[in-house]
Amino acid sequence: MIDRSTPPLKSLYQQLILDHYRKPRNRGELDDRTVEVLMRNPTCGDEITLQLKVEDERIADVKFLGDGCSISQASVSMMTTLLKGESLDKAHKLATRFTKMMHGDEEAARDPDLGNLRSLAGVAKFPVRIKCALLGFDALQEAMKKTRGEEEDAEG
Amino acid sequence: MPSVSTPDALDPSAVRGDFPILDQQVHGHPLAYLDNAATSQTPTPVLEAIQSYYRNDNANVHRGIHELSRRSTDAYEGARMKVARWIGAEDAGEVVWTRGTTEAINLVASAWGAANLEEGDEILLTDMEHHSNLVPWQLVAARTGARLRYLELDDEGRLRLEDLPGILAGGRVRIGAVGHVSNALGTINPVREIARQLHAAGALLLVDGAQGAPHAPVDVAELGADFYAFSGHKMCGPTGIGVLWGRRELLEAMPPYQGGGEMISEVQRDYSTWAELPHKFEAGTPNIAGAVAMGAAVDYLDGVGPERILVHEQGLVRQALEGLQAMPGVRVFGPRDPEGRAGVVPFTMEGTHPHDIATILDSQxxxxxxxxxxxxxxxxxxxxxxxxxxxxxxxNTADDVDRLLDGLESVREIFG
Incomplete structure (x- = not known):
């Protein structure tokens, strides 16, 4: 039988999420950025511009600009708090873990590496909102691809 | 749209029984369906028309001489006549079946545009158009070198009609493409006046009626439209069927939009001749069941009384506007006077993104x-x-509007 009962809204709109939505961390322009990606969700108009300063395969600094719903903006805000100082490999792992959590993987949802991002686990029960939560990480993946592509070009 | 003299009020509870989909619980609450500008729900007579067509009459149209083909052709062409009457067109040959409003507009932009537009010509659009009445014109402008001009909007979401004479004074506008009713603002546009000015300047007018035809009586001749496009699924019909109405001499002068079966008169190795209107624009096996169902939808709406629908919607709009305007931090878009708008109420709430509003309302x-x-x-x-x-x-009922307003209170509690 299809379960049509409501997933509790409280699992979606936790205080931590609303706090990041109201007071986003690392919001602004990063003047010495090495890469910038604009990611849009064309169906709803949400957008995030993610700026990274990458040095020696490490994210030295990160900022974002954005406009969108509480889920997309809180998610990218939390993401930036975890990225500073991390290696690109670690950032890629975080993105993969987070994406798994969004698709309902309960083990990923317990991964302490995800930190505050675990408060977004409830989004998995709202299928139409999963894209919102992933927008920042989509921008991150694209930024890393761009960075690595440029490195290869430079080496090649 | 003509103002209507006090018709008997529409009682929504009397028609709700015709829409089985409305009788369901969503997330533990009765459904309040307030997304009709996106698509409307389908009444039982339309559902039955689709089933009856496939159960009893299904055959390809205009091809066979067998009984079922005769019946399906009669049903298909009968529906065309019903739709022609719905929009006040005397000649059913001017009614072309399409996949929807989008395809109808693409048909005109492509077929009329290619034959009539050249470099330096201008196409008049407005800032309130749906993308389906913008992008087809951008495509034909890129192909022909025509320029796009825009009528802008005032603060209340009405067209700045005072700018129109200046735009037309250049003498380069060949066609205007304007929405009858804005899906994003609810504004009912002064189509007749726009048509008058365009015609005086030697230009044509296409009206995007996707939000017009479903909600009030439409008379294409009275509106002064040269083309009128609309969709079945926004007026109690199914998806995948729509209509382009165009003046006969314009349609006759236009080249075909797509080639294939059904639209030809004679085919030789290196040339073909075209079928009579409207078949010239209906290449391939059409959406026969969709057309039949759209005919049934028109019958249904005719039974309710199109003039009562707009009045009923405006009552709900008035209730919604009063409730919304009383809420701090709520901004409503579109004309303040409910008489100037159809049943569309767009709004924002300070500090809460519209997606979050929609998710919280959905949970109720x-x-x-x-x-x-x-x-x-x-x-x-x-x-x-x-x-x-x-x-x-x-x-929709006054209770639906109350549920919307109550839901917004709980949005405020969460995002407070």
């Missing part, structure tokens, strides 16, 4: 739309990236 069984509503120029004009939008139809 209230279905609204949130986003840019395929009208990004409107969002840009009013400095927002998205709005929440409630839109009404004949089966």
């Amino acid at each position: 069984g209230v279905a609204i739309r949130a986003g840019h509503h395929c009208a990004q120029l409107v969002m840009k004009r009013y400095g927002v990236s998205a709005t929440a939008r409630a839109s009404f139809y004949l089966y």
